[in-house]
Every structure is written in C-alpha cells, then in structure tokens.
Amino acid sequence: MIKISNRLNARRIGPLTVFVLALLNAGVPPAAAEVRSPVLLINEDAATASVTVKKLRGNISVLTGSGGNIAVYVGPQGKFMVDSGIAVSRPRVEAALDATGSVPLKYVVNTHYHWDHTDGNEWIHQKGATVVAHENTLSRLTSGTRVIEWGFYFPPAPKEALPTETVKREKIMKFEDETVVLRNYGSGHTDTDLSVYFKNADVLHVGDIWWNGHYPFLDNGAGGSIDGLIRWVNECIKASGPDTLIIPGHGEVSDRKGLTEFRDMLVSVRGNVARLKRQGKTLAETIAAKPTARWDAKYGDFLISPAFFIQMVYMDV
Numbered sequence: 001m002i003k004i005s006n007r008l009n010a011r012r013i014g015p016l017t018v019f020v021l022a023l024l025n026a027g028v029p030p031a032a033a034e035v036r037s038p039v040l041l042i043n044e045d046a047a048t049a050s051v052t053v054k055k056l057r058g059n060i061s062v063l064t065g066s067g068g069n070i071a072v073y074v075g076p077q078g079k080f081m082v083d084s085g086i087a088v089s090r091p092r093v094e095a096a097l098d099a100t101g102s103v104p105l106k107y108v109v110n111t112h113y114h115w116d117h118t119d120g121n122e123w124i125h126q127k128g129a130t131v132v133a134h135e136n137t138l139s140r141l142t143s144g145t146r147v148i149e150w151g152f153y154f155p156p157a158p159k160e161a162l163p164t165e166t167v168k169r170e171k172i173m174k175f176e177d178e179t180v181v182l183r184n185y186g187s188g189h190t191d192t193d194l195s196v197y198f199k200n201a202d203v204l205h206v207g208d209i210w211w212n213g214h215y216p217f218l219d220n221g222a223g224g225s226i227d228g229l230i231r232w233v234n235e236c237i238k239a240s241g242p243d244t245l246i247i248p249g250h251g252e253v254s255d256r257k258g259l260t261e262f263r264d265m266l267v268s269v270r271g272n273v274a275r276l277k278r279q280g281k282t283l284a285e286t287i288a289a290k291p292t293a294r295w296d297a298k299y300g301d302f303l304i305s306p307a308f309f310i311q312m313v314y315m316d317v
C-alpha cells in the first residue's frame with residue numbers, strides 16, 4: 001500500500017497492525033482498540049517527506065515519496081501521470097512534476113482505489129487533468145470503504161477527486177507519441193486494479209500488484225486475495241519482455257526477472273500456509289511454524305510483517 005521514508009520506523013507499524021488484527025480476532029471493534037491507524041502515521045510522514053524524480057526511459061520518470069510510486073510520461077504537448085500520491089505532499093509532488101517539464105498535465109490513471117494512489121486526484125483534477133480508473137475505483141471512492149486491517153474508514157471522496165473515465169477490462173489510449181494500454185485481470189491486490197503499459201517506452205506500471213522487496217498487502221475486504229494476486233503477477237509477467245522496465249507500487253523499479261522472483265515467493269508462502277492449515281493448525285500455530293522463514297530477510301522488514309502477511313494468506317486458503 002505504501003512507501004514510508006526512513007524517518008518513519010517501519011517496525012513501528014508491523015506490530016501495531018498485528019495488534020489491531022489480534023483485537024479484531026478477539027471481537028474488539030477498531031474504535032475500541034485505541035490504536036492509531038498506520039494510515040495516520042503514513043500521512044504524517046508524507047506531510048514532510050521529500051519527493052524525488054528519477055528519469056527512466058522514453059520521457060518517463062518515476063516520482064517517489066508521496067505514497068505509491070508515481071509515473072509521469074512527458075509528451076510534446078502534455079503529461080500523463082500514473083497515480084496521484086497523498087494529498088498532504090502536494091507542494092512537493094507539484095515541484096517534482098514541474099521539474100519534468102513545463103507542459104500541462106492532461107491525464108492521471110489510478111492503479112487502484114487506495115488513498116496513497118488516489119488522494120491527490122482532487123487537486124490534479126482541479127488543475128485540468130482527466131482522472132481515469134477502473135470502474136470499481138469509482139464506486140469505492142464514491143461510497144467510501146472500511147479497510148479493517150488498517151483500522152481505518154476512508155470516507156467518500158470529494159466529487160472533484162472522482163474518475164470521470166472508467167475501464168472494465170482494457171482501454172487503449174493514444175496520447176501524443178505514446179500508446180498507453182490499461183488492463184485489468186480481475187481481482188488481485190483489490191477489485192480495482194489496473195496495470196498501465198507505455199508501449200513505445202516499454203515501461204509497465206503494475207501498482208500494488210508488486211511490492212518490490214516487501215511482503216504485499218492483500219485487501220481481502222475489497223476483493224484482494226493471494227490467489228488473485230498470483231494470477232495478476234503471472235499475467236504481468238506474460239505481458240512483459242526481457243527489456244521491459246516494471247514500476248511496482250512500492251519499492252525499486254525493476255524488471256521481469258525481479259517480478260518473477262516475487263511470484264515465486266508468493267507461490268511458496270501460499271503453499272506452506274495452505275499445507276499447515278490443511279493439517280488443522282490454527283492461525284497462531286501457523287505463524288509459529290514460520291512458513292515465511294526463507295523469505296523474511298528479504299521481504300519482512302517493512303510495513304507488512306511476516307505474521308501479518310501469514311494472517312492475510314491464511315484467511316484466503
């Protein structure tokens with residue numbers, strides 16, 4: 001869901017989240033938990049975190065530091081953006097956007113409905129850009145969504161933040177000298193996911209389908225699941241070539257080889273957790289059996305702790 005700067009201690013969030021889940025399992029509603037949602041901690045961090053710009057290829061740059069990774073394609077007449085970051089970091093996102101060129105922003109596509117990818121929609125729309133997203137992003141932003149694992153209710157978004165163009169399965173957009181292909185492969189991280197492929201540059205933004213180097217969040221309450229995520233990752237691997245640059249929702253930009261390693265981790269953890277559950281192990285016993293041990297050094301030291309990831313997978317299998 002989110003990238004946090006070094007100033008916010010990631011270890012602080014994992015146990016908090018697990019604590020919220022433990023309370024929920026015990027039948028304690030989030031309001032009674034008296035635990036500050038990680039969403040609030042992340043917003044506080046984004047309010048001051050710097051936003052950096054890195055040029056990738058074919059006039060496409062990636063902006064980091066405001067929620068999920070933002071991609072910007074700069075054409076001769078206008079810009080095309082993927083994800084809009086967190087609203088509190090607007091001044092730094094605007095400065096970073098300005099650094100990519102002086103042409104106006106024409107489009108922003110949301111890879112999914114989570115606030116760290118859509119919260120900037122309102123100001124970006126007010127600047128004249130069209131907001132494009134999956135049709136379920138429109139309905140979730142319109143109605144509001146409770147994310148139980150985060151102990152947080154996202155209220156309905158303001159009208160100005162809502163997508164005005166929607167996608168169900170596929171949309172091909174000719175934008176200046178690029179062809180941009182938006183795709184949905186069903187539910188994965190959520191039921192609102194889109195991948196965004198810049199054909200000429202051969203750059204693919206996959207949103208939170210990929211957390212490069214981190215265990216991913218599975219938004220079970222909004223259609224996400226481990227099996228859906230694995231199916232999505234396999235589709236994105238198929239849609240990539242050996243030279244395709246792949247932008248994850250969180251973590252470093254990488255390629256098909258990196259995404260394949262992530263897929264192998266997901267399949268391995270899913271298999272281990274399913275086997276333990278079939279043996280009749282409770283969630284606590286499954287966590288104690290350390291089914292992610294082989295991967296923890298690489299993936300477990302961020303927002304989603306090994307125990308939290310195991311819990312989400314356990315619920316699905």
Ligand SMILES: [Zn+2]
Nearest residue numbers: 001112114208
């Ligand atoms: Zn997300």
